[in-house]
Amino acid sequence: MTTLICDCNRTMPLAPEALGEALGETLTLHSTLCRREAGAFQQAIRGESDVVVACTQEKRLFGELGAATEGAVAPVKFINIRETGGWSRDAAQAMPKLAALLAAAHLPDPDPVPTVTYKSAGRLLIIGPVDRAEQAAALLDDVLNVTIFAQGFGERGGSQDRRFPILSGHLGAVTGWLGAFEAQWTQDNPIDLDLCTRCNACLAACPEGAIGLDYQVNGDLCRSHRDCVASCKVAGAIDFSRPPETYAETFDLVLNLGTQPVFTRHAPPQGYFTWDGTDPGVLLRLRDLVGEFEKPKFFDYKQKLCAHSRNTTVGCDACVQICSAEAISSDVRNQQIKVNPNLCVGCGACTTVCPTGAISYSYPRIADQGARLRTLLSTYSRAGGRDAIVLLHSQDRGQALIDQLGRAAALGVAHGVPANVIPVSLWHTASLGADLWLSAVAYGASQIAVLTTGEEAPQYLDGLAAQMEVAQTLLNGLGYAGQHLHLIRESEPAGLDRTLLALAGRKPQAPAEHARHAVAPEKRTTLELALDHLIAHAPAPLPPAIPLPAGVPGTGAALGGLEVDNERCTLCMSCVSACPSSALLDNPQAPQLRFLEKNCVQCGLCATTCPEQAIKLVPRLLLAPRRKEAVVINETQPFHCVRCNKPFGTVKGVEAMLGRLAGHAMFQGAALERLKMCGDCRVIEMYSSENETKITQL
Template sequence: MAKQLILCDCSGSQQIDATALSQATGVSCSKLHSALCTTGIDTAAAALAGGEATICCAQEQRLFEELAAEIDAPAPPCLDLRDRAGWTSDEGNTLPKMSALIAEAGLSVPAAKGLDVVSEGVCLILGPSEIALAAAEKLQDVLAVTVLLDKTAEPPMSRAFDVVRGDLRQASGALGQFEIRIDALQQLEPVGRNWNWSDARNGGRSSCDIILDLTGGTSLFPAPEKREGYLRADPAHAPSVADALLQASQMVGTFEKPLYVRNEPLLCAHSRAGQTGCTNCLDICPTGAISSSGDHVSIDPMICAGCSSCATLCPSGALTYDAPPTDSLFRRIQTLAKAYLAAGGVAPRLLVVNGHGGEMISLAARFGRGLPVDVVPLEVEALNTFGHAEVLAALAAGFATVDILLAPGAERDVMERELALANALGGNKTTLLDLNDPDALSETLFGVEVPAALGDVIRPMGTRRQITRQATKALMPDAGVLPLPSDAPYGAVLVDTSACTLCLSCVSLCPSGALGDNPDLPQLRFQEDACLQCGLCANICPEKAITLEPRLNLTDSALSQTVLHEEEPFACVECGSLFGVKSTVEKIVEKLAGKHSMFQNPGAARMIQMCDNCRVDAQYHQENNPFGGGDRPRVRTTDDYLSKRRDH
C-alpha cells in the first residue's frame, strides 16, 4: 500500500472527500488538487521525489512516468478513481467504491513468469505477386524477406530479396520459430536475359520468424489473431496491409513471452490405461496449443495465447492460470468487497471487464452517465479467468451480483458454460453483458433492481473446488443437494449393483481417488467431494454398470467414503481365509468345473475355490507339478574346470 494518495478532482469535475477517504482506507491523502497535471506539476514532482506515492489519475500516467524519470524517481502507480467512481450521474455516496479501488490497488500481484523469444526478422510473405512483391520492397531494408508466389507466377526482375514459387502445405510454430513445408518448390534462377525457375521438388522445409499472409484466403492457423508472429491482411484493403507491414517491421529483437498456464500432469484426468476421460482443454483451446501426451496433456507455451479457457474448465486443477496466479484474483475480489463494506457500503455489485471493458467504462464516464456508485469494476487480464469459482467467491464475500462484460475475441461459450454453473450454485445472480455501446452499459447497470447481498459474508480459501463448496454452502445453506448442468465437474457416481461384479477396474483408473476399495472386503467405495465427473470409470467398466449424476452435495456425506456396492467374500476351501467375491467365484466354478478341459479333474476345479497361497501350494504338490523338476544340478566351481583341463 502506498504511503500517500495524491488526489486531484480534475478541475472540480468530481467530488472527493480526502479526510473521509483517508479514514476509510488508513492511507494518508494529500490535499485535493484541481489540476495536478498542469499547474500542480511541481507538487506532483515533490510527491514523486518522496517515493511510495500513488497518483489518483490514470489519464496522465505517461506524463507522471516521464516526470519521475526526469527527477530519477521510481515510476508511480496510477489509480483511476475518476472514470470508475468520480464521474457518475449517480448522486449516491462514492466513498465505499473509492475505498475499495484504493485497497485493491495496494495489493501486491506477482509478476507473470516468462521466457525469451528471439526474432531475427526472417519474414516469409505470402500472396499474389503484385501485393507480395510490393510489400517485400517496403520491408527489405528492415527484415530478411522471402516471398512465396503461387505456381503460375512469373519470375520477378529484382534481386533485392529472395523469391520462390510453390505450394505451402504446412506451417507450425509461432513468432521466432515457424516451421514450414513447401511442395512443388521452385527457386529463382537469375541467369541470362530471361530469368526462370528451377525444377520443382516436393518436401521443401524451412523456418522463419514472421509470416505475413496477404493471400486473403483461409488462415494457416486456428484463431489467427492470437498467433504471435502471424500477420494477416486483406490484400484489397490498403490500410490493413499497411498496418500489417508496420507490425512486421517491429517484430525484430528479443521479446518476453508470458507463461500463462501452469501444468501439473499428475493431477490430469485426461486418460488412463488407454481410456479417455476429460477432454475439456483439448476441446476448447482456440489456438491448438494443447495436445494429448498419453495420460495427460501438454501445452506449447509459444502457441498459448493466455485466454485461460483450459484452466477455467479443468476439473482437477491440473491446469491453472499463472499470469498472474489464480489465488491473486481471489485476493482482489475479497479485498474489494471487504473494503467496500468496511467503508459503510451495502450490497455492492461487481463488474468484471478486460482492457476493452475498461475503455467502455472510460467512455461511459466521459460522455454519459458513468457507473452507478454501487458497481465496482474489476479489470482482469483474460475474461475467462473469471469462472464459476470466482463468481461464487465474490457473492460469498458480499457482492450482491456479478456482471461480466463480454469483449471481442473472448470465448463466449466458455463464459456461458461457467455462468450457467455459477447461477445453478449461487442463485441466479450472475449475468453476461453483451454490449458494445458505453451508454447501453450505463443504462443497463442503472436500470437493474439490486437483490440483497449475503449477510454473513465469508472469504473462502483453498483450491477452486474447495472455494466453490465453501461459498455455495454459505449462499445456499439449506440446499442439501443441488442439481447441476450435464457438463459440471461435480457429481456422483451411480452403480447398477445387479450388473457390477466388483472387478474394481474403475478404482484403478480413478484419477482423483474418489473411487476406492476395501482391502479386507469386496467393496466399492466412493467419496463424492473428490469426483471430477471425468467419465473414466464409466468408460472402463466392462459391465457398463456406471453412470454419472452431475450435482453438488453440500451435506457432510460428500466428504466421507460411502459404500456403492458390496458383496459377501468367499472363504478359501483350504485355509478359510476370505478372498474374492462369493457370487463371482461360484459363477466361475459353475461355468468351468467339469466343463472345461483344464478343469475336468476335480482337484483342478477345486483350486478355483482356493486363495492365492493355497492354490500355489496345491499346484506344487499335485501330480505333474508344473513347478516340479529334477534335483538342481550342483554348482560348478573353478576346481571343476581346472580338473577337467588336467584330465585332458
Template sequence: MQEFVYYNPVGLDFPLDESIFVASTIEETKDANFLISNSTEVESEVSADEIDFYIKNSNDSIAKKIENVHKLYEIAALKFDFAQDITYTQNVGNKLLLVANSDDAKEFIASINPNEFDMFHVSEDIIKSISGHIGNLSVVVDDEGKDVILKVDQIVWFDIKQMGLNQSGSFDPKQSSISEVINTLRANIEEYEYRKFTTYDANICQYHERREEICGRCEDVCPTTAIIKIDSKKHLEFSQVDCHGCGGCISICPSGALDYAPINRNSIYEMAKEFKGSIPLIVPDKMNISKLNIDLKQNVLPFKIEGEKFLHETSFLTILQESGSQVIFYTDFLSKGSKDAIRILNDIYIKKYGKKAIFVAMNEEELSQALEEVDFIENSQFSYNQEDERKREIFAVRLSALVGQDDLGVVKTGENVHYAKVNINEDNCTLCLSCVGACNVDALKAYPEDNTLRLNPSICTGCGYCELSCPEKDCLTIEQDVIELNSSWFLERVVAKDELFACVECGKEFATKKSVEKIANMMAPIFASDPNKQRTLYCCETCKPKVMLANDVVRNQRV
C-alpha cells in the same frame, strides 16, 4: 519503496489514504519505484485504470470513495503478488515472409527501409502448412509441384487465414495498419517477450496417460497451437510462446488441471475477499473503461481481470459468495466454459434465492441496465479458506454451504461443463477397485477398514474413465450432466460393500467374498474332476501352491 502512487495533473477534490503518494506532475514521480499506479504515464509495475474509472463514475460518498480507492490499490497489489505469469524472451531475426497480392505488397515494401528485412514474397494459394513459432517458423509452399520449406522469423499476411493465426509471429495489416505492423516487427527483432499464461497439473488431467481418450477439450478450444495432444503417449504439449492468454482452456478444463497463471484460483480468492460488502463489476483488460461515462450505483466496485475466457463456475461462485452480492460481468465475449458456468450458477441462485447470480453485459446499454438491477443477496455471503485447494473441491464446499439443508431439486450441466453421478450395481460389484484406480480426482475411494467403495458425487467430473475401466458387466454406469441440490450430494456415500473371504487352509483373509465366488464359479467346471484343484480356488496365495504340491505328491504315490 512507495508502493502506491496517484497521478492527476488537475488534482482531486477529496484526500486519499496516506499510503498513496499523490502527484500532480510527472516530475514528482521521478527517481521513485512504484508498484501500483493509476496512470500509464507513471513508471510502475502495474497500471490500474479501474481506479480513475471508479473515481469518475461512482456515486459513493466521499468517505466511501477514500476507503474504496485504497482498496482498489490493495486489490491490484494482490493480483501482482499472486501472479505466476513468468516472462521469457525469444530470439527473432529479420527473415520475413510477406503474403500479399501485388498491390498490397508494393505498399508494404514502400513503407520499410531498403534491405531492412530478408524477405520472401508469396501468394497465399501456394502455402501448404505452417509450423513452429515466432523466431523459428517453417512455411511449406508449393513451388511448381515441389514442396519447398521457407525458414522465417515473422509473417506479414494481408487478410490472414486461420492457418497463419495458429502460430505466434503472424500479423495482418488489415486488422490494424501497415505502420503498426512494421513497428511490431521491428520491436520483436529487438526483443520478443512472451509470458507463461497457464499452469498444469498432470496428476488430475483427464487426458494424461489414459488408455483411451476421454477428454481433450483444452486443445479443442485453443485458437492456436499452444496446446497439442500427443496421442501416442496421451500427453499434452504446451507452447507458451504461441499462447494468446485468452484462458478459454481454463474454463473448459473439468478437473482444474489447468489454471490461469496471471490470476489463479488463489488470486481470485484473495481478491474476492476484498469485495465483502461491495458489488463486483468484473471487467477484462480488453474492455476500454477509461472513456466510459456511466453511473456506478453505490457499493459497486470494479473487479479488473486479465483475459476474459478463464472464469469458471468455481471462480464465479467464489466472487459471488465472498461479496454476498450479485455480480456483473462486462465483456464482449463469453467462452464456452464461462457461458455454461454462468448459466449453471444462475439456475442454482434462482432456485435458492429467486434471483440470478450473474448479469452479463456485452455493451454499454446492457451495462447500464445491469447496474440498475444488481444488488446484494441476503444470506448469500460465505467465506472459507480455500487456498491451494482443487477447483472441484472448492466448488463442492461452496455449493454445499449455499444449499445447506434445503432440497432444491436438480440442475442440469453441460454441454461444455460437466458434472455427473456414478451409479453402481452393488450385486455385480466385486470390489476389484479398478474404478478407484481410474479416478484421479478422488471421487471414488476404497476403504479397506470396512471393505467399502465410496463415492463423493460433488467432485466427479463425469469423464467416464471409471466406466471404461470396470471389468464387470452391468455394474457401473454414469448419469451425466446432473447436480443434485441437496445435502447428501456433498457427502461420501457407500456404493458397494463386501465381506473378506478367509482361506480354507490357514484362515487368512485375502480377498472379497464376491471376487472369490466369481472366480470359483468360472473355474469350477474346469476343475470338476479334481477336488483338490477346486479347493485351491478358496486358498490364499501362500496356501494355493501347498495344496497343489500335496495333490501332485499323492498322485505320484499312486503311480
C-alpha cells in the same frame, strides 16, 4: 501508504473525507495534479511508502516527473477512477466504489512468474500475390530478411527487379510460432523461379498465354507446344520432366496477404500476421519483432491432479476442447495433457473449465485474484456501499469500451458506469471462473457480470455460459433468489450503458454476512470454502441436494455423486484405480467400495472404466453431512479359497469370472477349479499337478 486524488479540473465530485476514512489516511483533493499541483506528486514520491495516483491518462507525464525528481524512491501505481465512476451521473454516490478501487491499488504486486523466450532473427515469409507481396516487402526489407511465397501474380504482376527470393508451388503445412515457423510446400511447376531471369521470353512464346507474370505455367491452359522451353534454352529454367519435390524451410515471422488463412484457429501463434494493405500498424509491429522477447508463462500444471486419462481411457478433455490457440494436446499414454507454452496466449479458459485445478492460472495466480476481489468488496462494504456488482472485463477492448462510456457520460450523452458497478480488469475474461465468482458472492457481491466484446473465441462464450448455469443453479438452489451471474455481450458504449444501468437496479438475494477467508491456491479448496460460507448463511430450509445441469462438460465447478448398480458391480475396484481425485476408495480390510462425494469432479473415468457398466454420474451438490464423509456404496461377501479357505476377491467377482470362462477351451476341469483358489494355492496346485503328471508318465 500515500494516495493522491485529483478531480480532473473539477469534473468529478470527489469527497476526500469519505475516501480517506475508508482508506485510513488523510487525503488532499487536487484539481490539476498533472499541471500546477505537480509538486505534490514530487513530494510524495520522495518518501518510502507506496504512492497511488488516481490518474492513468497522465501516467507517462508522471513517469517523466518522477525521473526528473531528485531523491524519488517511492514505488508508484496508477488507478483509473475517472472513467470507472467519477464521470457518471451518480458519481456523487460512487465514493465506496472509488475507495475500493484505491484500496485494491495498494495491494502488493503479485510474485513474478516464469517466462517463455522467443528469438527472432527477422526471417520473414510473405505469402500472397506477387505484386502485393513485393509491395509489402519493399516496406520491410531494410529491417527484415524477406522471402516471398507466390500465390498468383495479382493485378499488376511481379516486378522485373529480382529484389527478393520467391518460392512457388502448393503450400502445405505452416507450423510453429515466433522464431520457429516451418513452411512446407511442393514444387511441381515446370518453371524454376531460382533460375528464371524474368526475361519474359516464355510469355511471348506461349501461344495459349498459359504463363503469367508470376512466371508459372497454368496446366489448365497449356497444350504442350513447348515453345517456352525453346525460348528458355540458355537459362534452362523450364523443364516439364522435372518430378515434383517437397521442400521445407524455417522462418521467424509469417505475413499472410492471401485470401485463405494459414492458421484457422481463433488465436493464431505469435509472429503470424495478416494484412489487407490498409493498416500500417501491422507492418510496424513486424519491424519491431527482431531480437529476443519474453512473455509470461501463464499456467501451472500438476499431473497428479489431472483427470484427463487413466489406463488409456480418456475422461476429462475440457481444456483440450476449449483452447482457441490449439496449445493443449492429449497425451493418453502418459495419462496427461501437454501444453505448448510458445502457443499459449494466456486466455486462461483452460484453467476455469478444469474441474480439478490440475492446470491453474499464474498471471496472476488465483490467490492474488482472490485477494483483490476480497479487498475490493470489503472496502466497498466498509465505506457504506450496497448491492455491489463486479464487472469483469479484459484490459484491452473491455477497458477501451469502459473508457468510451466514461467519456460519453462526461459529455452528458450516457449515464456512465453506475455507482455500485466495480470494474475489474483482467488479462482475459475467460481467466476467472465459477470458483472465484462464487467467492466474490461470498465476499459480498450481489452480482457478477462478465463483459465480452467480440474478441473472445466462441468456445470461450460457451464455457462461460456453462459455468454460469451451474453457479446460478447452486445459488438459487441454496435459496438466494434472483439472477446473480450475467454474460454481457456488448461492443458499443450505448449498449453497455443500457445493460449496466438495468443491472444496477436489480437486487438479487445475497448472504447476510460477508466471508473473510482467503482464497486458497487450490481450486477445489477455494470452491469448497465459498460453498461452505454460502451454505452456512443460506436462507432456510435447505434441500437435501441441489440437482445440477447434466451433460455440461468442463464447467470448472463439477460437483456430484454416483449411482452404482449393486447387482452388476462385482467390486473389481477398476473404478478406484481410475479415479484421479480419490473420490472412490476401497477398504483393505473388507470387500467394500467407498465414495467421498466432496472429492468427485465428475470426470467420468469411473463410468467408462467399469467393465460392468454399473456406474452412473449424478451431477448435484449434496447438502447432507455425508458429502464430506467416505460412505460405503457397495459391499459383498468375500470369496474363500476352496483349498485353504483364505478370503480373496468377492463372491460376485469370482462367480462372474467363472461364468465368463466356463466355455473357454483353456479353462476346463482342473483349470476352472483353480480359479476358485487364492494366488498361493493356485501355484501350489499347478506345481503338484505337474509333478503327478511326470510321475505317472514314468
